[in-house]
Amino acid sequence: MLILVRGLLVTNAAWPGKAETGLLAKNRCTGYSCRYSVLPARFMTSLDLTRPLVFEPIFMERIWGGRRLETEFGKKLPPGRRIGEAWEIVDRPEAQSTVRNGPLQGKSLHDLWMNHRREIFGELADSQRFPILIKLLDAQDKLSLQVHPPARVAERLGGEPKTEFWYVARADPGAELFAGLREVTTMEDFKASIADGTVAERIHTIPVKAGDAMFLPAGRFHAIGAGNLLVEIQQNSDSTYRVFDWNRKDDQGKPRDLHVDLALQSIDFTDCRPDLVRPSGEVLVSNALFEVQKWSVQAPREISQPGQFAILCLLEGEADCAGLHLQPGELCLVTAAAKDRTVRSLSSRSSLLRVTIPRSEQD
Numbered sequence: 541m542l543i544l545v546r547g548l549l550v551t552n553a554a555w556p557g558k559a560e561t562g563l564l565a566k567n568r569c570t571g572y573s574c575r576y577s578v579l580p581a582r583f584m585t586s587l588d589l590t591r592p593l594v595f596e597p598i599f600m601e602r603i604w605g606g607r608r609l610e611t612e613f614g615k616k617l618p619p620g621r622r623i624g625e626a627w628e629i630v631d632r633p634e635a636q637s638t639v640r641n642g643p644l645q646g647k648s649l650h651d652l653w654m655n656h657r658r659e660i661f662g663e664l665a666d667s668q669r670f671p672i673l674i675k676l677l678d679a680q681d682k683l684s685l686q687v688h689p690p691a692r693v694a695e696r697l698g699g700e701p702k703t704e705f706w707y708v709a710r711a712d713p714g715a716e717l718f719a720g721l722r723e724v725t726t727m728e729d730f731k732a733s734i735a736d737g738t739v740a741e742r743i744h745t746i747p748v749k750a751g752d753a754m755f756l757p758a759g760r761f762h763a764i765g766a767g768n769l770l771v772e773i774q775q776n777s778d779s780t781y782r783v784f785d786w787n788r789k790d791d792q793g794k795p796r797d798l799h800v801d802l803a804l805q806s807i808d809f810t811d812c813r814p815d816l817v818r819p820s821g822e823v824l825v826s827n828a829l830f831e832v833q834k835w836s837v838q839a840p841r842e843i844s845q846p847g848q849f850a851i852l853c854l855l856e857g858e859a860d861c862a863g864l865h866l867q868p869g870e871l872c873l874v875t876a877a878a879k880d881r882t883v884r885s886l887s888s889r890s891s892l893l894r895v896t897i898p899r900s901e902q903d
């Protein structure tokens with residue numbers, strides 16, 4: 541029998557004559573319940589990170605959101621609200637992921653980045669904050685037509701650059717994404733179409749199904765269409781410049797703010813008819829900011845090399861990652877220092893996204 545003391549040392553009296561002191565670890569969390577096990581003391585380091593880290597999601601109410609994060613992904617949403625976004629991995633001044641399990645329970649992602657960087661994230665370029673942000677998005681209605689600033693204009697405009705990537709986890713029949721322009725245009729021409737209410741006719745429309753993915757370099761005019769449940773991986777930034785919001789009003793009858801001048805300075809007016817991502821083997825996208833791979837898991841497999849962290853997001857099936865049970869829509873972070881880095885499927889078919897930050901070329 542285990543003496544359960546959350547996060548503290550406990551005695552395991554289940555092994556007669558072999559009682560050991562260890563660190564209590566939550567190792568199987570499904571959102572509502574957790575099973576506990578005891579890690580023998582001899583396996584502990586100064587920071588025992590035997591299990592991958594799980595973070596608490598932060599839910600955002602949105603005019604275009606719904607309830608699908610609960611119905612499809614089992615998230616426990618606040619009742620009666622249209623939830624558009626779950627911020628799963630975030631280190632921003634206005635929003636912080638906190639650890640749900642293990643000895644770091646309650647710590648913020650920023651704390652981990654500042655105080656345990658090498659052990660958790662490995663050798664990465666220095667930055668003020670953890671450089672990527674991961675969200676799950678439930679678009680019941682379409683999002684505003686928008687753009688995020690490229691680095692060269694973000695600085696001038698007082699914003700932050702944002703390149704993003706969407707993976708379509710679920711899509712209703714007829715679902716679409718909007719990205720890039722139908723034709724090359726000029727800023728003046730584009731501005732005129734905003735004024736006369738026809739700017740939505742300028743955006744390129746792409747029909748999508750589950751499994752599709754889209755890369756959106758900063759400066760690409762875009763929006764998410766209705767009926768998409770997406771995993772979004774992006775630069776750590778919240779600079780969004782809205783061009784058009786479909787003449788919608790919020791519950792108070794007010795339209796949301798537009799940022800037309802900032803958007804006009806950020807949009808790449810030569811960016812026409814971009815394609816969906818064409819995977820290269822398992823790699824969906826790889827650049828200096830982030831790398832995203834999609835894996836079909838059958839045989840047990842190491843999620844990353846020792847010294848490299850990886851974030852998993854289970855898409856389908858059921859899987860075990862170093863003793864942590866994962867269901868669709870659940871994420872975890874396997875630390876750089878973890879000894880057990882094995883992911884295995886617990887169902888006939890499991891698939892996942894594996895997100896990491898490539899090491900810089902000087903390394």
Ligand SMILES: [Zn+2]
Nearest residue numbers: 686688704762
């Ligand atoms: Zn966006």
